[in-house]
Amino acid sequence: QVRLVESGGGLVQTGGSLRLSCTASGLTFNNYAMAWFRQAPGKKREFVATISRLENIHYADSVKGRFTVSRDNAKTTAYLQMNSLQPDDTAVYYCAADEWGSAYQTLPSQYDIWGQGTQVTVSS
Numbered sequence: 001q002v003r004l005v006e007s008g009g010g011l012v013q014t015g016g017s018l019r020l021s022c023t024a025s026g027l028t029f030n031n032y033a034m035a036w037f038r039q040a041p042g043k044k045r046e047f048v049a050t051i052s053r054l055e056n057i058h059y060a061d062s063v064k065g066r067f068t069v070s071r072d073n074a075k076t077t078a079y080l081q082m083n084s085l086q087p088d089d090t091a092v093y094y095c096a097a098d099e100w101g102s103a104y105q106t107l108p109s110q111y112d113i114w115g116q117g118t119q120v121t122v123s124s
Contacts, residue, residue: 002026002113004095009118012085020080022095022115033101034071034078035111038091045094047106049080056103085122092117
């Protein structure tokens, strides 16, 4: 059974940091581009970052310089290190996977495997 499980969300003050993890099972992790999206209440799901199987990386402009995406193939886990968090970063964060995908896939429709999401709340 293919599964993505996110963890690491929580409540943090403005300027704080969190690290999200996304652990995959039931798939050949090395073949997959991994992406992070987020969705705030009343808003569309938006792209945050991707890392391809060759570790090409792409970020949304809104998080560039603050967030870092990485992966550990041995642990079948992708990470999103989030620094200098702002209230606008408050959302449910989802990881997604696409086999043979590129780092420039920024639409939710381009990913067919999703995690359940983890809540990130940044207080002002």
